[in-house]
Structure formats: C-alpha cells, structure tokens
Amino acid sequence: MPGTMRFQGLFMVAIWILLLCPQGSPTSFGHPLPVPLQENYSPPSGSNTPVVIKDKPSLSAPTKSSQEDVDYYDDYLFTVDPLETSRSPQPPSPHCDYHLCRHLQVPCAELQKASGCMCPGITSPGEAPETPHLQTLHVSEAGISLHWCAPPSPVEQYHVTYQAVGEASASSPALNSTFRLATVSGLLPDKQYLVCVVASNRAGRSPTDDGQREHGPCRLVHTPPRQIPYVYVAAGLAGALVLVVISALVWHFCMRRRKHLLHGSRDNILDVEPGLGGTTNSTFRSEEQL
Template sequence: MTSLRKNLAVLLLFLSASPFLHSDLSSHAASSPPPATRPRIIFMNDLSSDDNFEDDYLDNDNHSSLPEVVHTMKTTKLQLHTQLCQHSPCLENQEPCKLISKRTGCLCPGFSAANEPPHAPRIHMLQPISKGDNRGKIEVQWCAPSSVVSAYKVLIEGSEALEFQEVSRRGLIGFLEVGTKVCVEAVNSAGHSVASDFSCTRYDPPEFADHKLLAGVIGGGVALLLLLIIAALILWKYQLRKKAKRDSADGLGNPSYSTEGTL
C-alpha cells in the first residue's frame, strides 16, 4: 500500500511538470535558426534572348532530382565568314577592302593607325617598256603596305622624287642607267615609311627575247660560215689529190715515151 502511494505521487508530480517541458521545447524550436537554403540557380535556355529564362531552386530534402541544363550554341557572323577578302595589295584602282568586308563579311588584313607613319611598301619589279611611245623607259611596280597611305613617292638615286596617288601601284620613271638605286616610299599625315631591303632595289635590265633571238641568229650565221669554209677546204684538198693521182697515172701509162726521142 505504501508503494502504491509513492507511485501515485510520482505520477502527479510528472503531470504537473509536463506543461513547463512542453513550453521549453516550443521555445527552443522557435529560437533555433531556420534550415539553410541553397543559393538560387538560373538556367538559360536560349542565348539569343535576354528575357527567356526561368528560376529553379534545389530541394533541400531531395538532392537527386536536379533540373536538366540545356546547352545551346549561337553561331556568330565571325564564324560564318572567316575567309580573307579578295583584295590584292599589288593591284591598283581596286575597291577598298573595308567596302568589300562590309558587303561580303570577309576579313581584311590589319592596318596600322592613321596617326602612325606607314610601313614600307614592297617593290615588285623594275622593267623597261618594250612597246609604244614610252619604249625604253623604265616602269616601277610596287605593293601597298598594311597601313593608311595618302600618297607614294619614288626616290631615284641622283634625281628628284616622283609622287603618285594612293591608289597607284606603278609609275613611269624615265630612263635609268644600270645599277641605279630606286626606292618606293609610303606617305600619310603622320610621316613617311623608312627605306628597307624590300622597298629599294637597283636597276638590272633583263634580257629581252629579241636580243636572245638576235644573238641566236648571229651565232647560227657564224657557225654556218665556218662549216662552209671547212667544206670548201676539204673539197679543195680532195681536188688536189685527185689531180695528183691523174698526173701520176698519165706518166706511167706509156713506158716507151721519152722526152729525148723514140728508141
């Protein structure tokens, strides 16, 4: 009976203390910080539009279900047109490369700035004119540099410089002596190019085809004349030998013949 009373007392004491325990658990739950959330991830489905997107959040309880990322590729104009423009720096009176690039989307070579002196042009050739009124005069041809150019100057050793337009790639410079130095210089508002090994050359006249033909004709004539002389000498010697044999045969043909008379 005494033990039963003790059990009832303990039960009443536990029931009276349970509201304080419940309130303590509730306050602990309320004061604990909320569970940490993962940062927001934005997945873009189309790179060509800035407004077409959606926000996705990762679930804290289910880490296995992740949204599928769609990879898209955007083809740019640079990828479609990677070929160089059909523009030669050695031909004159061409359409500017910038206009060709704007029309076709091709790529132009890099140019130095307009406020920098131009690079040196490259001499293509020095050749004499073979036909027309300027026959015998020398023409210089050059290729433009990758720079902004407003004019070209041809510098001739011992003569005054000749100026040509920016679209020019050739110029008539008159008569030159063999070994004369000729340089082509590019000019713009910032200055002029510096002479180099490929922008200067010395005049070395080429051999024309008619000169070669004339030399061949002369050589052939001399060879033919030598052959005729040799043939004439051989024929002359042959005739001499033939005559000598004939004279010898006539003297031995009649043994009774004598200059002193008959026997």
Template sequence: MTIVRVPALMLCLLLIRPSSSSSSSEVDPDYNPDYTPPSSPPKTHHPFSGKRCDYSPCREGQVACPVLADSTGCLCPGFTLQDAAPEAPSLTSVSWNGSDVVASWCAPNSYVTGYTVTVRQTLTGKEERLTLGQDKRSGVLGHVDHVSEVCVVAVNDAGQSPETASCLPYEPRDSSLPLKAGLIGGALGLLMLVLLGVLLWRHRRQRKQQSGVSMRDAEDRPR
C-alpha cells in the first residue's frame, strides 16, 4: 500500500509545480526595471531682500504684493492674513469721464480677492452693484442721473470690509447745460452778424451821401 501511494504523491507534485513556476515566470511586458518615477521639482525659496516691493495700492493691473514677496523676497506693507476680513479700501474719486461716471480707489493692506462697488440713489434707496477683480482700482458706473452715494468694499473668503467705510457722494451734471450754452452761443453769434450788417449798411449809406454831396458841389461850381 505504501509503495503505491508514494509515486502517486510525487506525480501530483510534479503536475502542480510547472503551473506555479509558469505563472511566476510571467512578466508584465510594460515593466521596465530601470524606470524611476519623476520627482517634483524643489521649490525655489528666494532669500529675504529687505527691499520694498514695486507695488502701489492705487495702481491698476499689477500683481498682488504677497505674490511679489513670495517670488522675489521683497517686503510688503503689513498685510492682514487670508483668514481675516479685509480692511476698507480708500475711495479717491467719483467723477464724470466722457460719457460715464468712473469710481477710483486704492487697495487696503489686506488679502483681497475682489471688489464690489455700490451706487445707491439718495432719494429712492435703489442700488446697483458692480463686481470687479482684485487687480482693479477703478470701475465704470455708466450714466448716473440721480444724486447718489457710491461705496466700494474689499472682499475675500473670510468676509468683506465695512460697507459704509469708503463712500463718496455724487451729483449728476446738468445735461441741459451744453444745450443752453449752444443756444446762448448761437444767439450771440446771430447778434454779432446783425450788428455787423447794420454797420456795413450805415457805412455804405454814408459813402453814398458823401458822393452825392460831392456831385452837387461839382455842379454848383461856376464853369
């Protein structure tokens, strides 16, 4: 009984071993033993230069000062952090420019992601809002034909500056003034033409009178 079982066991082992060896010998065709995963490039840390950044809070279209500080090592004024609501910007002017009203301001020393300009009519309380990016320092408000209050607030993820901390009143220009000026100018021009015509008529009349007198004198002279 023992002599028969031993060869059967060995036969089973021989049948199993090639299958296991063949499976272990299979290799992924895309496998490359020399491949190493790329490493991310090291971050460049610029040393602190001690110089102020080339940044003006009133200049439009420039890179934010914290970004300049990270990239060049320059020094920004005391900016508040991202987790704090921004301070109020400084609204410098609300003026008529061509055919539109334009509001201009200077940025606060804060982390800012955008600005909101509000035009609030004084009599009715009606509001119109304009949302602008963090690099803007002016906003075109269009044609404002009512006495209004213009306010600008700075915004970030933590909140916004006080709504009434940076406001200026605006009184629309009298749209009839150019028409009145044109009418007055036209009337003055017409009056000048009339006076000039009268002077020319009188001058010609005097010349005719003088020539008539001269002819009569010539006829009265003895021949």
C-alpha cells in the first residue's frame, strides 16, 4: 500500500511537470513542417502572429569557394544575351562606288542590291530629270566629242542635240543611262553650233538653255575652217625637195663640162684653129726644144 501511493505520487508529479513546461516544436513529435507563407500573406485580423515577408534572392554572385564554383560562375557572368547583341548599334553602311561623271557607270540601284551600300539622293521617278552637266568638248572641223556628268535623277536615255545657227535641230541616236561620252559627226567646217545633252525618262526630258552657262547642259561651239590635209603638204614638200636635188645635179654637170672645155690638154690647145681657141704661140715649140 505505501508503494502504490508512492508510485501514484510520482505519476502525478510527472504530469504536473509536463503541463508546466512550454510546448515543444511540432517537429519534435514527428509533425510535418508548416507550409511557407506567401509573399503577400496577411495574418488574420485579431492575430498577434508577426508578418513574415519572404526575401527575394540576391542578384550578387555567391562567394567562389572552389574551382568548380569558379568555372560555373565564370560561365554565368559572361553569358551574352542574344537580345542584347541584336540591340547593339551597327556600323553605318558604306557609300556605293558610284560616280556621276564615270563613263559606262553601273546604276547605283544594282550596286545597292549587290552589296547593300548607300546611294546618293535622287529626285522622284515621277518627275522629269534635272539637267546634265557638260564638262569638256573637243571640236574638229567635222565633229564634236562631249563628256558630261549625270544629274541626280532617274535617267533612262540620253540624247545629244546639235543645231547650226539658222538651221533645224538634229539629234543623235539614243544612248543608255550608263553613257557619259558621245561623238557627233557630219558637221560643217567654219560654222557655229548649239550642242546640248538631254536626259529623259518616262516623266519627260530635261530642259536646255542657250549655252552660256559654264557647266550647263548646252554649249555654243564654232567648228574650225577646212584645212589642207597633211598628206598634201607632205607631198608638196617632197616634190619641191626632188626639184631642188635635180636642179643641183644639172648645174653640177654643166659646170663640170664647161671646166673641161676651158682647161683642155696641151695638144688640144696647140692644134686648135685660130678664131675658136685663140692664136697659137709660135715660140712655144722653140722654147720647149731649148
């Protein structure tokens, strides 16, 4: 009986100690972990539970503690975003190798399609071309050679027109847009002409002027008078030289023959008849014998 009372007293003391001790962690009794609070979780009204806000992960790279970590983070830090690469500024396209004054120049539109270069600005295809610019002219008695620069406009064809003062205008055959040189033949010598270069497209033709501007589309020229061909001049000089040579030879032979008659031999002088070669000297033989 006394042992039973002692055991009950110890049991009651143990229960009283458990009731007085603070409640342990749920994990100590094998309960599952509580579900993490959401980022925007708000506690119920009237609760004293503190608000827990989940921190966002830091963007700074963690400390590199091993060679594996170094290799990994090196790859991570130097990864290039394709979108960032596409947004980087690109160098400007180069200008096309196109010159307005170059003969047989390939159109700039074809150069741009081939290499993606930049062409100079031009006027609208729906407008007539601006005037070409005459650069140099070479004039002969029967023709003219011209060199011009293209206008900053779409051009399909060029024409060279020429008109003598007081006569009707004439035009050369059509030249394609790559031409910058042309020759006009069949002109008359010692005559004044107004020569113009005209550009054309579907919208119309470029205007002309009176030929007074320095680099305009037209120019007043004067063909030189007819000249004696160099062949005729050379033939005349050669004939004159031949006549001089023949005259010198004839004069030389005549002078030689005259000297031969005047300075003959001794026998000819002694036997010559009186009146033709002079009188004979009667004392010449006697002096010779002495």
